Amino acid sequence: MTLEDLFTRITRDVPTLKHVNEIKEDVNHVIRDINLKIPGIEDTEAAVTQETDSEELTLTFASGTKTINDDGLGNFLTMGFAAGQKIWFAGTDALNITEMTIVSIQNDAATNDQITVSEAILDDASILGTLVGFTVKTNYSWDNVNKELEVKAAMNRIIDIFVDNISLARKDHDVVYDSANTSEAIYAKIGRSKIKLPDSLFGSEDGTIKIKGNFDLTEITTATLETVIDIPQQYQALLENGVLYYLLSRPVHSGGADMQKLKESAMKFYQSYFNDVFTVETNRDVDSIDHDPDYNYQEYEHDSY
Numbered sequence: 001m002t003l004e005d006l007f008t009r010i011t012r013d014v015p016t017l018k019h020v021n022e023i024k025e026d027v028n029h030v031i032r033d034i035n036l037k038i039p040g041i042e043d044t045e046a047a048v049t050q051e052t053d054s055e056e057l058t059l060t061f062a063s064g065t066k067t068i069n070d071d072g073l074g075n076f077l078t079m080g081f082a083a084g085q086k087i088w089f090a091g092t093d094a095l096n097i098t099e100m101t102i103v104s105i106q107n108d109a110a111t112n113d114q115i116t117v118s119e120a121i122l123d124d125a126s127i128l129g130t131l132v133g134f135t136v137k138t139n140y141s142w143d144n145v146n147k148e149l150e151v152k153a154a155m156n157r158i159i160d161i162f163v164d165n166i167s168l169a170r171k172d173h174d175v176v177y178d179s180a181n182t183s184e185a186i187y188a189k190i191g192r193s194k195i196k197l198p199d200s201l202f203g204s205e206d207g208t209i210k211i212k213g214n215f216d217l218t219e220i221t222t223a224t225l226e227t228v229i230d231i232p233q234q235y236q237a238l239l240e241n242g243v244l245y246y247l248l249s250r251p252v253h254s255g256g257a258d259m260q261k262l263k264e265s266a267m268k269f270y271q272s273y274f275n276d277v278f279t280v281e282t283n284r285d286v287d288s289i290d291h292d293p294d295y296n297y298q299e300y301e302h303d304s305y
Helices: 003-013 020-037 173-177 233-248 257-290
Strands: 041-044 048-062 067-070 086-091 096-106 114-117 124-135 141-143 148-150 155-163 186-190 194-196 208-215
Touching: 003 020, 003 233, 020 233, 020 257, 173 186, 173 194, 233 257
Parallel strands: none
Antiparallel strands: 041 208, 048 067, 048 124, 048 208, 067 114, 086 096, 086 124, 096 114, 141 148, 148 194, 155 208, 186 194
């Protein structure tokens, strides 16, 4: 649904409505209501994918231009790197850079052998090491050194985590850090939205991490007719009546018996629908908690835990 869709529907009943910005404010009012009263929308996030396997290279780092050159005149595009990727370099000498973002890949001498990054780097010449690239979902961050994925704060609860479509079991922090469990299908939760994985679990080319959880709806930030309201289809009637109720609560739109009757009708529908949706989502949440997934791996039995 776009703001134009909603604006067109609302103006049929409220001819005094002239500005789409009013709709934006009331859409966000309804979204805040939903996020306060409902345990979250169940969703599976788009995967974080390792696009490029580790490459051992001899690289030169130039701080002034924030560039990385492959002294062997390799082709970064052919290797699989691309603009927008997060990359990490682990050098055999003093240089270790944990995270950089590729701005562009261009020719320095012969081929696409030069990467421009957005982060500050140090001048270092001819450092041998491995360069690894990942594509990370917007608002996520991946710490390739500590193998920690941080997801957006709108995630209220993790339901499941999949690495290469294999479901992981949640374990204590110490179990995941144990060097004996480097490739076990397990994870630990750190804080509200950070996930620690074993060191060797996520490392294959084209490997993926997907997270299923309960997420808050996102408020809209622009008030153009093309602005998309990212809300489940079953919530659209709730949204429309909520916006109508809040809109008719404004003095400029509240005059006349017909408008008052419409406001009362929208309020009753909004409150009733909220109770129904809250019951459905709460029951779904309880079912998810009680559900015991059939994991696709054999868990190692640790005598010490």
